[in-house]
Amino acid sequence: MSVSERKVQERAAREELILGHARGFLLRRGFQDWNMEQLAGAVNYAKGTLYLHFESKEDLCLAVATRALRERADLFERASRFTGKTRERVRAIGFACCEFACSHPDYFKVELMLKSASFWERATETRRQAHQMEGARCFRLVHEVVKEGMRAGDLPHDRMTSESVAFALIAVTVGSHIMSLEPAMKLVAGIDDPIRTVRQNQDLMCDGLGWRPLLADWDYSATDARIRREIFPTATWCDPVATAG
Amino acid sequence: MSVSERKVQERAAREELILGHARGFLLRRGFQDWNMEQLAGAVNYAKGTLYLHFESKEDLCLAVATRALRERADLFERASRFTGKTRERVRAIGFACCEFACSHPDYFKVELMLKSASFWERATETRRQAHQMEGARCFRLVHEVVKEGMRAGDLPHDRMTSESVAFALIAVTVGSHIMSLEPAMKLVAGIDDPIRTVRQNQDLMCDGLGWRPLLADWDYSATDARIRREIFPTATWCDPVATAG
DNA sequence: TCCGATATTGACCAATGGTCAATATCGGGG
């Protein structure tokens, strides 16, 4: 390996190191309750060195978020290789989403941060695009299954566009995750298991869309077991039972 | 009017003035892109005066958000006085939510800000409670209609608790609003009218919940017209047609 | 008009994101 190759690799390794620590800071303390000096201390480099990798604190945090979003898209991709009825396949993606949420607790809080304030515009154009690309990947993977559902005749295609259907599924999922974050809401709505709630709401939306077989007409707990066995054998959460009904 | 009474009134008026300008700043520039000095200048007072009313910038912004949330709850309350079938009544609340979203563009962005970072803990306990109270009011108003729907037999009550149903409706609504904020998402999902999309998704969720009469079995465009006429005659948005189907 | 009380102010402080001249390290050639 040449010297310059090694340098590149070392640089990449350091970037990983920084991102890893920044992720911990972000998840544990949000955006405000830590500063670049502290992060520099944690990775044993000077503050200036951080700025050799990232243009601003926001830029760095966006990079953290994008890395997580890429993992999410990767899980979606794995899930979309699941075979079966189209509604089973979209269910696998829903499963992937929950798998992700479990292994990245509070990720949605970080994602919310991105949408707020002047965050976006303080990041590099490159990183903005990278984030959008991973987001688009997630959408596309859902969208593909929706289109298959329509082609197969499992899902009505005369009322809504496939894009609107994908959007509805994503909206109910994200909305459920976000609302579950709030302790007060969990209390007032009597939510003990947020993940279960998310999946239940996904089921309701699929039924509302008329995606067959409807919840009542199929043993989706068996589907879940198969998803777990075939796609996510190392799933970090436990909910082998059907989610609603 | 005594001197002290006048003082109190003047103080309240000034607080309103500050909150009004802060609202403009927040909606137009987010949280970061303005400072307390600028806000003080805008209302023609010194910075220190702002801190006679609010403990911190976050405290001030939370107060702005709570004022908006109160308006939202007020609209929900008006809407819940609508008469008709229970699904028509919950539809009126959905209508109110959209009416609110239209008259408070970008409100959800502000609401997101509250959930993120160390925002919450930098505000006064009093203001935190005020916000939670208005949030709980919104939930309760939806919950009441859900319970009525169950009592009336319009909505199955054996599968889900009334709280879970209310949560599902709120989650799909908030999720749709939030996802609609993102320009990239609007583009990729082909959303031209965000409000129409929100209402459509609410319809889908109600159908999924089995809330009768289902969308296909009732002329909800007539209901919308009646809601508009009886409850929101001055509605600031225009969508007199049915939203799905 | 004067005085004590109250209200308002803006200079000041501390914290922190971001910069860059100074310094340390590296690696190849002699």
Next chain:
DNA sequence: CCCCGATATTGACCATTGGTCAATATCGGA
């Protein structure tokens, strides 16, 4: 093994800004 130019790293420094409080202005009653 040493030396030197190139490159990498550093942390003192700067500007901004949220927040404080002693100094000042205003008020209202006697």
